[in-house]
Amino acid sequence: MTTAFSAVPLTALPFPKTEYERRQLKVFEAMERANLDALLVTAHGHLQYLSGYDGLGAYFMPFPLILVPGQKPTFVVREYELGSVRPGSCVQEILPYREQFDFAPVCADAIRRYGLTGRTIGLELGCWNLAPADVSALQAQLPDMKFADATRLVATVAAVKTEMELEVMRFAMEMTDVAVRSFQRSLREGTTEVEVAANIDRDVQKAGGVVQATSSTLLFGERTKLSHGTPKQHPIRNNEPAFIEIGGVEKGYACGLVRSAVLGRHAETELLHSLSIEVLEAVISAIKPGATAGEVDSAGREVLTRHGRPEFLNHRVGYQTGIRWVERGNISLEPGATDVLEPNMTLHMPIILCGESGYLIGTSEHVLVTERGAEILSRTPHTLYCA
Template sequence: MTTTSSAVQTTGLPFPRTEYERRQQRVFEAMERANLDALFVTACGHVQYLVGYHGFGSYFMPFPLILVPGQKPTFVVREYSLSNVRLESCVEEIVTYREQFDFAPVCAAAVRRFGLRGRRIGLELGCWNLAPADVSALQAQLPDMEFADATRLVATEAAVKTEMELEAMRIAMEMTDVAVRTFQQSLREGITEAELAANIDREVEEAGGVVRAAWGTLLFGQRTKDSHGSPKQNPIRNNEPAFMELAGLKNGYACGLVRSAVLGRHAETEFLHDLSIEVLEAVISAIKPGATAGEVDAAGREVLKRHGRPEFLNHRVGYQTGINWVERGNISLEPGATDILEPNMTFHMPIILRGESGYLIGTSEHVVVTERGSEILSQTPHTLYRA
């Protein structure tokens, strides 16, 4: 086990240290309201939100950020990743372990140093990066502690963006819009998904951004029946649909967008797209401070009920965005959800409908909740593009 308390380099931080301190303070206040004496933050997006480190080193071992009100954060990480964590986080107190079997004993020792015997610890049980075996090991090492589910605690605080965060998201969306325009302008008979993806990456890079089209969804023709799919050597033919869902990136913040097109004519997907626009616009109209996530979802489903097509939508109408494209445990615009929308929350609403023949086509918008409604971030229309 290694502990470092010396000043850390912060050249990898996208925001000032004071911004991370502000975020941590908000979480400390939320912990007090939840009656938590300590919090283990393990979801990569939540860790990045609080200290800057992207968490990639934790792909097979948890890297918990231990938060205790009134104390400096302690980061428990794999020794192999220590140099990256020092460079890319604002944490001064770093404790290391080498192998999986060291994880729980080292975490327990870090907790005991805070004098928290018999206290209540929150775990992100509903997020990625914390396996049931990790939880069991922690409970075995800390039998006198009470563990509680704190899945939504950081997510709820991170939902409301600062102007710094919104600026990063606006820049990310500018790159997404470059990707959309390239997608539309590149469509011609015979071009493959992979070739179009390469065009997108090149144009976005020339614009000074990052989009990584190969990691997103880009599909032509019959492959638009797949719910997700990276670009392949699949050419588009005349009278076939095309579908993309990509996100520009800035400082870890992703702004995803769905756009669809038809080369020539394709009656079924054109009908689906017209319906998706109507659903999307109803969802956007329902977004405002004080509305619940469930009410927003219901507004979209009501459109499909009126058309007698409720089965066309088999997923939620949207989700909270920010660091990473999406994080498990964040606010979801789904049936019955009770989360209340606030100004400066951001959401992506992909309205993708499955038709009777299996085609998946739709559109989306990425919005910021404002004092009176919402602001659409994209500058590209959500109408169907016809090439």
């Protein structure tokens, strides 16, 4: 007897194909401004942004997406992953290779097909997923080509969101808020980090969303001195702090949020958190079109300088968000950064301060840059939660 199965798509593009074509056109415009004749996109988040494919199969070999203005893009991928790349991306032209040593010859041949001899190709040299050995192998295969660093090109285009993207991010933030409220409700003496994480996963799933609490930073007591840490069988005690950094995810877009709490009283946590709120609100006030990333960072540091505590902040005040939580090479709100903010950019500002005893406590907001300033996406107050 033959069993019939209904034809169910193995996967589907998160957005219409026209949306990916629009994004590619924006990248072509940026390439023209940068005097690039071709671009090899290798960062997984950038691949997902431009093609729909999440790059999960490219964990140990590069999967370059070759972009040439006026031409159809070409994906160069590991043969084993063809079954995932074809239905998971909008790209029709896909060239496979089998082993690592096949990557450079196959990729170089694809580039030559575009007739780019003597032209300039951009590489994402400052991103993950492209090793120095990969670059050297390509240079050996294409001695007549010029290579340029194009680390920031796709990131700058992706920083400005469409209404379609913002709708997705707003839903992701709704799930983040569900997760934070679950975290706060779960804080009782003796409750473990693992138990709270399970509550979060259950509550977000009931709300129709996705969040992975078991892989997020969730820490109690002395463990809040860790810069990152997944939940353990560690209980919270009275007069101890709790810390969470977590984000809902929708169609690959993550909306992260930091929240802190105290079960009872904890003087150092209360001091650090009070300062973090002041820093965060100064940062948000500085966000507006035309401001530079460095100016926003400076606004936050000035608060701590006035309090005589500049050493409490030992990292950047924020970063560009969108597909994936972060991508190396994206806009960073850090000292001296010259990136100019534009409307419809989304930013996460985790203001986590390091106290004299080593506690890492703070708060954050995820904002949308508007014509007038910044719109806070979360509906959960960034005040210290006291249980």
